[in-house]
Amino acid sequence: MTVGGTGDVLAGLCGALLCHLSGYHAASLAAWIIGSAGEELEKSRGMGLMATDLLDVIPKIMAGKEKSG
Numbered sequence: 001m002t003v004g005g006t007g008d009v010l011a012g013l014c015g016a017l018l019c020h021l022s023g024y025h026a027a028s029l030a031a032w033i034i035g036s037a038g039e040e041l042e043k044s045r046g047m048g049l050m051a052t053d054l055l056d057v058i059p060k061i062m063a064g065k066e067k068s069g
Contacts, residue, residue, distance in 0.1 A: 005051025036061045
């Protein structure tokens with residue numbers, strides 16, 4: 001995900017998780033969530049995405065409600 005703004009979304013999510021987890025675990029989980037969100041968006045929208053598109057998918061990933069298959 002090299003589109004502008006995805007690193008900002010990652011940093012924001014990591015910062016939010018730091019309130020509840022150690023630095024290592026917050027960074028690891030944030031990277032996994034962003035990666036999973038990107039994969040989910042790729043399934044439905046193809047290769048093009050904007051960083052703000054991640055914001056719609058992150059809560060679903062965190063709740064375990066992502067689509068499979």
